[in-house]
Amino acid sequence: MPYDPARHGPHRIVGPGFHGKVQALVKQVPAGRVTTYGDVAEALGSRNVARQVGFAMAAIDDDGVPWWRVVAAGGRLAARSVRAQVRALRAEGVVVKARRVQEFASRRFTFGSSRP
DNA sequence: CGGCTGACGACCT
């Protein structure tokens, strides 16, 4: 079924400084936990910008942003450098197997769904 | 202002 505004809800534009907002959220993810592009997108007010979240990751220039803690839906790894991401995650105790975060549900970190 | 480009996600074959 194609995209359905009625089912997916309104498309709120995030606004300017998108990358900065994304990176600020990613910094909130504690070590040993992971979040998804979709979760970050939803935390920003629009579940339709998951892709943009990925682009924001690619544009990171701040070493303080734990980009490796952001995975794709279902706990799959989709970063450009999966190798580096796996290494970084394992260093935090996250078990990764076949490009999948094991026990993803309990490892998953979600942002407060409260937003104006 | 217009056209590309994509670290997504859901769905379909």
Added chain:
DNA sequence: GAGGTCGCCAGCC
């Protein structure tokens, strides 16, 4: 499971 399609959109030419 492995591919392909389509629907989002910010940032950068």
